[in-house]
Amino acid sequence: xxxxxxxxxxxxxxxxxxxxxxxxxxxxxxxxxxxxxxxxxxxxxxxxxxxxxxxxxxxxxxxxxxxxxxxxxxxxxxxxxxxxxxxxxxxxxxxxxxxxxxxxxxxxxxxxxxxxxxxxxxxxxxxxxxxxxxxxxxxxxxxxxxxxxxxxxxxxxxxxxxxxxxxxxxxxxxxxxxxxxxxxxxxxxxxxxxxxxxxxxxxxxxxxxxxxxxxxxxxxxxxxxxxxxxxxxxxxxxxxxxxx
Numbered sequence: 001x002x003x004x005x006x007x008x009x010x011x012x013x014x015x016x017x018x019x020x021x022x023x024x025x026x027x028x029x030x031x032x033x034x035x036x037x038x039x040x041x042x043x044x045x046x047x048x049x050x051x052x053x054x055x056x057x058x059x060x061x062x063x064x065x066x067x068x069x070x071x072x073x074x075x076x077x078x079x080x081x082x083x084x085x086x087x088x089x090x091x092x093x094x095x096x097x098x099x100x101x102x103x104x105x106x107x108x109x110x111x112x113x114x115x116x117x118x119x120x121x122x123x124x125x126x127x128x129x130x131x132x133x134x135x136x137x138x139x140x141x142x143x144x145x146x147x148x149x150x151x152x153x154x155x156x157x158x159x160x161x162x163x164x165x166x167x168x169x170x171x172x173x174x175x176x177x178x179x180x181x182x183x184x185x186x187x188x189x190x191x192x193x194x195x196x197x198x199x200x201x202x203x204x205x206x207x208x209x210x211x212x213x214x215x216x217x218x219x220x221x222x223x224x225x226x227x228x229x230x231x232x233x234x235x236x237x238x239x240x241x242x243x244x
Contacts, residue, residue, distance in 0.1 A: 062225035139182035
């Protein structure tokens, strides 16, 4: 007589609860993962927004014009312009001229990417000498051209009196008869007043101040304001923004 086969009985009911627990655990874990992932993504977005807002606050939008001011660079090639408002008796302006400006020239201006424009913002508390140096710089520009102007610019921060101004102009080979006439007439007094007005309109309250941005065909500049002698990296950040 054949043996009866063993019959294995599986009680499914005893497995229902453990299986349900496992499934619930998987669902909870998935929910936690998705929640954390969403938070990370949100944090990235918020972080990016905060960085943009911080930049906007530190370097706000600003506009100005290059006027007929002296400049370095190639107008036909430059995509970006830096407009500096300076006071030759300002120590922070002197620091910018010796530390940051040379880097800007070597990296961006000599290559034709950036135009560098200088306008005047002689501060009231620096008195008449600040106005005289600004006027002298523009007289030198008229008589000797932009090259002589920027030679004078580097020496302008060393001036202590109108006598040293004349000596500097003579040292640069400027026609002194023309120079003295220009100075005696205060020929660029009105131009300097326009510079001051434009600086105020751009939101510049002290020196040095800079507007960096795009230049249109009419000489208008739309960009960002740097208020102070910031390091080269800050200028680079804004230049790269407007070079895209």
